[in-house]
Amino acid sequence: MQRLRDRPSDAAAAAAARNALEARARQLSPGLDESEVSELAGQLGGSCSPPGLAALARATYGRELQDPRVCAAVAAALAAAARQLGPHELHSALRLMAAHDAAGAVRAGLHALAEAVIRESAGLSAMQLSEVVALLGSVGYDDAWGLYLITKEAGRRLQEFGPADMARLVAAVAEMHVGDSDLGESVAAAVAARRGEYSAEDLATIGSALAMMGCSLQV
Structure with missing residues (x-):
């Protein structure tokens, strides 16, 4: 995560962060436990800058197969940081997240992200x-x-x-x-x-x- 914080535009750093997050998620209990997802999202928010979270979202949602817990955690962390992102980053994240909105935690993050995009719509x-x-x-x-x-x-x-x-x-x-x-x-x-x-x-x-x-x- 430190590498991604320092270099949010580095695709390799984003992929490495995603892999580390997936490894951490595999240590959690099976299923989509909201408390565990919230804890994981909080850790992401504390260790990754908003641009880094946007890059992590691109690396996560750009894959065909994702761990739903990772998707939910990234969605929640990104939504929490939405006010600190620019309109183009928000648009990109919304477009990717919209394809993965089935899980409740992802949908909640999607709604918060949509609100942020609307606030910044003049910049689109x-x-x-x-x-x-x-x-x-x-x-x-x-x-x-x-x-x-x-x-x-x-x-x-x-x-x-x-x-x-x-x-x-x-x-x-x-x-x-x-x-x-x-x-x-x-x-x-x-x-x-x-x-x-x-x-x-x-x-x-x-x-x-x-x-x-x-x-x-x-x-």
Whole structure:
């Protein structure tokens, strides 16, 4: 962990830390004991910097097979350090963690991480912002205030969205039922202004999503 603390961008250090964590987890009792996971997460938080935790998350969640106790401990430690991470690190961690949200402890960490991403959403690129909104929908994030904030941020920056990102954003917003008519009309106007850049598939996706929001594409 010391090596990872000193060199959080070192992939080899992150892999070594993950291997050490997995070895420690194998010494625990079988199953997903929340008290043991919390203790392991606390040890991680005390021995690893926030950037190091983000690197550890990439090394952990980037593998096809993971020890669920390690996944849960990393999720909890990362969520605790979320306020000290930048928007791009948060986005990367959320994307990886979203694929491993079945366990309760991982889901709790995912929710806390999602809140942190929403707070930092102004620092995300349009592509990252659309991906985050879609991820929130895919994991069933249902905090109304958080969804309101991130959709308002997206609505404020519609001119930055390319066709694929716009389609992904609007589809996710419509499926979560968090878009209002004002957002729908703004999307329709933004798409109309650059209609020639959109494929037929993107237009169909956006048109269907806008219909769910009570709006339609401008002809």
